[in-house]
Amino acid sequence: MRAEPQSFDRVLSSMCTEPHPAAREAAERFLATNPGDPGTYQTAAALEDRAVAMLGEIVGLEIDTADAIGAADEDGSGGPTGYVTSGGTEANVQAVRIARERAARGTDRPSVVVPESAHFSFRKAADLLQVDLEVVPTASDHRVDLDAVRAAVDEDTAAVVGVAGSTEYGRVDPIPELGEIATSVDALLHVDAAWGGFALPFTDREWHFGHAAVDTMAIDPHKMGQAAVPAGGLLVRSADLLDELAVDTPYLESTSQATLTGTRSGAGVASAVAAMEELWPDGYRDQYVRSQHNAEWLADQLESRGYDVVEPVLPLVAASIPTWLFESLRAEGWRLSRTGDDERVRFVCMPHVTREMLESFLADLDRLESRAARAVPSPGE
Ligand SMILES: Cc1ncc(COP(=O)(O)O)c(C=O)c1O
Structure with a gap:
């Protein structure tokens, strides 16, 4: 069998990235x-x-x-x-x-x-x-x-x-x-x-x-x-x-x-x-600026959805996302991991993490959230 390496399309947890x-x-x-x-x-x-x-x-x-x-x-x-x-x-x-x-x-x-x-x-x-x-x-x-x-x-x-x-x-x-x-x-x-x-x-x-x-x-x-x-x-x-x-x-x-x-x-x-x-230096600078903007954008997006977010100093966002949602996102193929105290999901905005990828992630998150909301009967039902 000729195995192929996995793509970076859904990798949000890794400190490594695609080589130049x-x-x-x-x-x-x-x-x-x-x-x-x-x-x-x-x-x-x-x-x-x-x-x-x-x-x-x-x-x-x-x-x-x-x-x-x-x-x-x-x-x-x-x-x-x-x-x-x-x-x-x-x-x-x-x-x-x-x-x-x-x-x-x-x-x-x-x-x-x-x-x-x-x-x-x-x-x-x-x-x-x-x-x-x-x-x-x-x-x-x-x-x-x-x-x-x-x-x-x-x-x-x-x-x-x-x-x-x-x-x-x-x-x-x-x-x-x-x-x-x-x-x-x-x-x-x-x-x-x-x-x-x-x-x-x-x-x-x-x-x-x-x-x-x-x-x-x-x-x-x-x-x-x-x-x-x-x-x-x-x-x-x-x-x-x-x-x-x-x-x-x-x-x-x-x-x-x-x-x-x-x-x-x-x-x-x-x-x-x-x-x-x-x-070095211009390519790394451009990449840092792109990654940092992505991290700040993601932090804003998560915050606007009501999640508690630790603001990114470097291109890494940590946010409190409930375990059921974390696990559902992983089941959709998103590679995610949590901080040691299990409190927060980490999003490492490495060079392979683009704005389109983050938009696609948030679309999945929104879909899973609304499906879960529909599944919970409202009071009186
Ligand atoms: C701050 C820091 N130090 C050390 C390491 C270990 O590096 P490696 O996995 O390349 O051995 C990591 C890995 O992510 C790290 O984030």
Whole structure:
């Protein structure tokens, strides 16, 4: 049987999207390469340097490609760098690992402070790396409660995590303030911009290395960056942080490796470069504006129908929709998911989500609502 991938026609829940045509073509071209063995697969390795440099430009880090993994500056720290991960999960796990390794020199009980809005990949990281996860609440605006972070940090804190584009509500934590708190206890600040990183440059929010004392960051080309899966990104302010992860690689042509996976696809790397060369900055800006307008339009439409809506800061709307309607819409083929507390349906306005698609969704919602209203006998019937 020759299976075909599903279309994106009714997908409203995914943080990924259809790759840009140039990204798809590059992914196919580099399918059989392995940047995990950079001495042998030199073109893929050079492309990875290019990907990291371009990601650096997006997040306010000037990356000299000569600073690729392992290269040290005169002071021994090395310049900013990073690598193309398999996704946000790997970037977050590796960031926690960097922080744990660095903190291990001062504590035997390293902890990581994360907002309750943080992606579940931090739970995996804590489990794998045996660090304590200190989960702090968010305030009513769904951003981390800074007083709770201040109360949670201490000398065992290895890292403080801020989210720049949260998975459930698309919110951006106060990153500069989190940087100050992390610095006060000599912890690292990791920013998870896995989803938001390609939209935030076009907002006036403070979220990146140029705005705050950020040490490490996740930013995924395979989400809003319109690259093919797998293409995540881990960036670090100085190469010595990445060195915390390096192991010797005796049988390869290169001598050490800081990535979590060994062999990994050059498809993601090549497609990340192709997408960014095609879209940064104007294409991403246009897309962000379109997606944000769609999200705001959808929020208004849902509100006018009487649903309780969390306004979109980034292109993600959350709305309270009753379970029977959520399930009926799913049965109609709409791919929808809910927030962790099951209270709200999330609508992620990714590039494949057009106004026509949202109109068609609302038409289905209205039809199901009126059918249900007709089925309920009015009083006295
Ligand atoms: C904010 C955030 N971080 C991390 C991840 C995990 O990324 P991945 O699924 O690519 O591993 C996601 C996934 O949606 C996310 O939204």
